[in-house]
Amino acid sequence: MSLLSLLRMSVIFAFSVGLIAFALPVMAGCEGCLCPGDPCRLCPLPAMENDPPKPDEPDLCARIRQKVPPTSAQPGSNEYFPNLDKSVMVCVNEGGDVIRNKQRSAEYPARFYCKPPRPVKKD
Numbered sequence: 001m002s003l004l005s006l007l008r009m010s011v012i013f014a015f016s017v018g019l020i021a022f023a024l025p026v027m028a029g030c031e032g033c034l035c036p037g038d039p040c041r042l043c044p045l046p047a048m049e050n051d052p053p054k055p056d057e058p059d060l061c062a063r064i065r066q067k068v069p070p071t072s073a074q075p076g077s078n079e080y081f082p083n084l085d086k087s088v089m090v091c092v093n094e095g096g097d098v099i100r101n102k103q104r105s106a107e108y109p110a111r112f113y114c115k116p117p118r119p120v121k122k123d
Contacts, residue, residue, distance in 0.1 A: 033099055033113070034103075034108050034113075036107060038107070040115045041056070041061075041115075042099065042108075042114065042115055043113065043114050044109075044114075045084060045087040045098065045110065045111075046068055046070070046083035046086070047061075047064065047065050047071070047087065048071060048072070049070045049072045059116075060091070060096050060116040060117075063090065064087050064091060064114060068083060068087045068090055084112065087114070088112065091114035095117040096114045096115055096116050096117060097114070097115040098113070099115055
């Protein structure tokens with residue numbers, strides 16, 4: 001190996017280690033409800049017909065599905081917005097918080113989610 005190829009390999013290795021060190025805190029630092037694993041047990045607003053309810057779905061999500069039937073309307077269509085408005089209203093009236101999802105992913109495809117309230121622990 002020549003000195004030049006050894007220098008190239010060392011620079012590539014150093015940059016690789018630097019990028020990994022930079023990316024680890026970002027991946028490990030997920031905070032809030034839109035993190036992998038659904039830590040807040042969110043339900044999408046409005047419920048979609050092609051998304052079956054989760055087996056461990058919170059009661060609030062079931063009540064939203066009961067009061068506002070799941071829709072097949074695509075986001076942006078005229079039929080979508082009334083369902084969104086009604087499901088947001090039910091979420092808030094039942095004590096939940098509405099979370100807007102600006103960065104949609106495969107795990108969180110909906111634009112809005114309802115976060116059920118946490119039960120209050122009594123001493």
